[in-house]
Amino acid sequence: MKKIGLAVCYDTKNFGSQLQVLATVKKVEELGYKSEIIRYKKKITPTFIVQTIPRLFNISFVKSKLSGNQKDKALKSKPFYQKQVQQRNQRFNAFVDKYFAPLFSESYGGWETLVAKCKKNYDAFLCGSDQLWLPNNLGSHFYTLEFAPDNKPKIAYATSFGVSQIPDGQKKATAKYLNRFQHLSTRELAGQKIIKELTGKMAQVVCDPTLLFDAEGWKQMLPEKKIVEEPYVFCYFLGTNEEHRKIANEFKSKTGLKLVTCPFLDNYVECDLNFGDIQLFDMDAADFVNLIRHAEYILTDSFHGSVFSILNHKKFMTFNRFNAGANSRNSRIDSLCTLLGLSERRYSGNVMDVKNGIDYNAVEEKLKKLRAESAKYLKDALKEN
Structure with missing residues (x-):
């Protein structure tokens, strides 16, 4: 071999x-x-x-x-x-x-x-x-x-x-x-x-x-379990944009759903000290996948946050982590959304758009x-x- x-x-x-x-x-x-x-x-x-x-x-x-x-x-x-x-x-x-x-x-x-x-x-x-x-x-x-x-x-x-x-x-x-x-x-x-x-x-x-691998394939690798029992919005932000946190809090105030966060992964962001109703640290990659599986909505600036939202047919919104330009590192999310027909899931000014339905039958055909x-x-x- x-x-x-x-x-x-x-x-x-x-x-x-x-x-x-x-x-x-x-x-x-x-x-x-x-x-x-x-x-x-x-x-x-x-x-x-x-x-x-x-x-x-x-x-x-x-x-x-x-x-x-x-x-x-x-x-x-x-x-x-x-x-x-x-x-x-x-x-x-x-x-x-x-x-x-x-x-x-x-x-x-x-x-x-x-x-x-x-x-x-x-x-x-x-x-x-x-x-x-x-x-x-x-x-x-x-x-x-x-x-x-x-x-x-x-x-x-x-x-x-x-x-x-x-x-x-x-x-x-x-x-x-x-x-x-x-x-x-x-x-x-x-x-x-x-x-x-x-x-x-x-x-x-x-x-x-x-x-x-599809959602079922991932369940074979990482079994399903609930990390948070009550309904929640999973806010997975790796970037430093404080405006994204404000927008998430706006969504919370309009829906009444609690925000689950994972602070200080890539960067230290001062406002993250008080961002999120449930802040999680004791977690691994399997828990990350399960948080997406059971979330009502996902707000993220992460490529893989977007990927696992798609795999699990979730309603999600992806924010730009980086400023636009030749050295921007947004291109992987640009390609993902373009290839799968999901460009409308990019944040464009109204966070409530995350509640819009997604034709996952069409997405699955492309995927x-x-x-x-x-x-x-x-x-x-x-x-x-």
């Missing part, structure tokens, strides 16, 4: 990231292949320093690091919430131990070891999904599969750039790693355009791994076609190697 080395972002403290990894490994397994999650432990070596220096001049990369430091610093001044966030992080780690640890490779310490071990241990390599090709990540050289041998197949499944345009200074390096892939697919229409412009290749637009085409792409890519 062929052995596939997976370059996936399994250890991020993010529900969507962990769920797309779970879907990826389950689908590869379902297609009849053995897979292993590649664990790369960086070492401070001359090679690592040379690879890392360019990232220090990447404004987006520096901003993301500063944002993380700001969150940690803010939470230190709020011991109660700091403890709650630590508890949630333990649940993230427990999810990894349960679902991913059995698939872990040995720890490959340092770039040279990573290159040598992967050359020996795998028949092919797959990266995806998530925003692994963000311009911020270019300097890591891992999710671009630059460690994989030239003579072994490299597959990208639904890998996302997260932006609609690559910075001019990174176009040459981006084209170089893309041209090493034998099979290219992306999650967004914008990503398809980027690949075409940089390589001349027509990459297939495929669905996020989480969409490869089934996209799911079948995406599964065929992955099956064919793995089979050819």
